[in-house]
Amino acid sequence: MELATAAAVVSTASTHPGRNRFYSSRSASWSNCSPLSSSRSLSTSTSRFQIRPLPVAWAAVELREAASGGGDSVRVTETLQPGSSVKFSVEVPPSICQECYETTLMEYSKRFKVPGFRPGKIVPENVLINYVGPQHVRAATVEAILRHTLPQALSSVEERALEDSVRILTKFDDMNNSFSLEDVFRYDVAVDIIPEVRWLSEDKYKNLKVVIEIDEIVDAEKAAEVELKRRRKALGLLRIVTDRGLQVGDLAVFDISAETITTDGSKGEKIPSAESTGFHLDTEENNNLVPGFLGSLIGIRPGETRSFPIQFPESFDQESLRGVRAQFTVVCKELFFRQLPELDDSLAEKLLPGCTTMDQVRERILERCKEVEKTAIEQATDNAILDQLGQLVEVDVPRSLFQEQGQMLYGAKLLQLQAETKLDRDQLASLSSEKSVQEYLKNERENITRIIKQMLAVGEIFKAENLQYSTEQLIKEVENSIEEFKRYNQDYDEGNIKQQVQDVLEAAKVLEWLKENCTIEYIRR
Amino acid sequence: MDGIKYAVFTEKSLRLLGKNQYTFNVESGFTKTEIKHWVELFFGVKVVAVNSHRLPGKGRRIGPILGHTMHYRRMIITLQPGYSIPLLDREKN
Secondary structure (H helix, E strand, O other), X not given: OEOOHHHHHHHHHHHOHHHHHHHOHHHHHHHOOOHHHHHOOOOOOOOOOOOOOOHHHHHHHHXXXXXXXXXXXXXXXXXXXXXXXXXXXXXXXXXXXXXXXXXXXXXXXXXXOOOOOOOOOOOOHHHHHHHHOHHHHHHHHHHHHHHHHHHHHHHHHOOOEOOOOOEEOOOHHHHHHHOOOOOOEEEEEEEEEOOOOEEOOOOOOOOOEEEEEEOHHHOHHHHHHHHHHHHHHHHOEEEEOOOOOOOOOOEEEEEEEEEEEOOOOOEEEEOHHHOEEEEEEEOOOOOOOOOOOOHHHOOOOOXXXXXXXXXXXXXXXXXXXXXXXXXXXXXXXXXXXXXXOOOOHHHHHHHOOOOOOXXXXXXXXXXXXXXXXXXXXXXXXXXXXXXXXXXXXXXXXXXXXXHHHHHHHHHHHHHHHHHHHOOOHHHHHXXXXXXXXHXXXXXXXXXXXXHHHHHHHHHHHHHHOOOOOOHHHHHHHHHHHHHHHHHOOOOOOHHHHHHHHHHHHHHHHHHHHHHHHOEEEEEXX | OOOEEEEOOOHHHHHHHOOOEEEEEEXXXXXXXXXXXXXXXXXXXXXXXXXXXXXXXXXXXXOOEEEXXXXXXXXXXXXXXXXOOOOOOOOOO
């Protein structure tokens, strides 16, 4: 990329109003002072400014250079790097260095009052540099050069560059040391660009095939039955069992203690997590018990004590107990059996307020369960589609995007945590420290990458399919979320919200489209 | 060059440079002739005239102790046309 310096100078002056003051007509007027001023220069550089054109002539030279389009230019070499970033090796010619040096001095002369010189009077360069300190001038010049040349250097990726992702790779100290007004000034800068979404298959996201597994619990009819049973049970009466042992279907109160059995047969340590006194066991709902536990207890009578060994299965929930052999000692305290009420219309009102017949109750419960089922299935479908999408694309995730997304997720998690467990300020501070965030990013690397992939894929489809959402919808959603922010008295940025809402709407549209245009297969487990 | 402390760079001194006049701060006790002699010997120039004035001394006081900053005499040395002094980089401001 070649840019004419002089042209750039003029254009910078016109496009960056903030920098205009550097280029005022006075800019060179002070430099034609006494011959003394040319006797010195920056301590590290040997260049001297001996012949200085007068301001008018200076401007003319500048214009002429601009017109001819000649002169030196910022030389930029682009190198692609992994992680969707581009490395630029920038070489700044001495002429631009010189220019930046002068603007810096100009700034300094305005800012400092040098003793022996009245304000507004021209201070010779060497006097000024001596007063300010050569290191400071050098550092400021390097900074000015960076500020001046970075936009030019990055102009080739201006459209694609991600916000705030510019990293200057060369250390500032190195730049500072290597800076000289006569030499070419070099530095490396990297910028993350919007990653390219590559589809792994030829037909991209079309002909997407999604298989969704649906849990049994969400099956509406079964769920309705379970719900009905539960309600009926709650209405049932408990009677004390006196004349028989424990049967399946009874409710019992136990005192349980357990000890591990070591290999030589002697009793080991107690297992605190398996112990409880006054444990209510509903023998009908024994799904989370250790297998064999209930079987050993059948026939136990109130007041009786039983002791039996049990091997915890390898697939037990609690990791520390997997595969452990334990000796259980169970004391039966009380035994009840349930007297369930008859299922007829008179019970309907109690089962579900507002109903008069049993059929009505069944229908209502079924309806409710169906709703739950529907949302669950929808959720599962969305997740499955997104998962599939994430697998279909290959994206070189740029670092800055990863960081941003990770931090967002972490923030959301923190907020949730705070809402749940009322963290105090110190805890929050320790959780939001740089270290813990980095830790989180490291642990959740895959997860975050997957989310970014999905996001990008969705964006790509939205563009590719020319999907649209109505402005009304957008406005409405934005208003809704603003209201929400107001309700919780939180600060918000309207632009930000709008962006977020847009993303959400986009995603919803794309999902809708995908659902219509791909084969979805449901499997019941 | 014992007596001459440093060259002075102010608006006025820079203006005077154009008239081949050099400004120095000199320790108080030295006389014009001494300085003239020194300058001629040291820089190998011809001095036409020497003007001088004492700088207003500033008192300093730390608690009960009274003191003063260094008092200087400022010498403005006019050289014969054609001669010049290479000024050193030292600047004290």
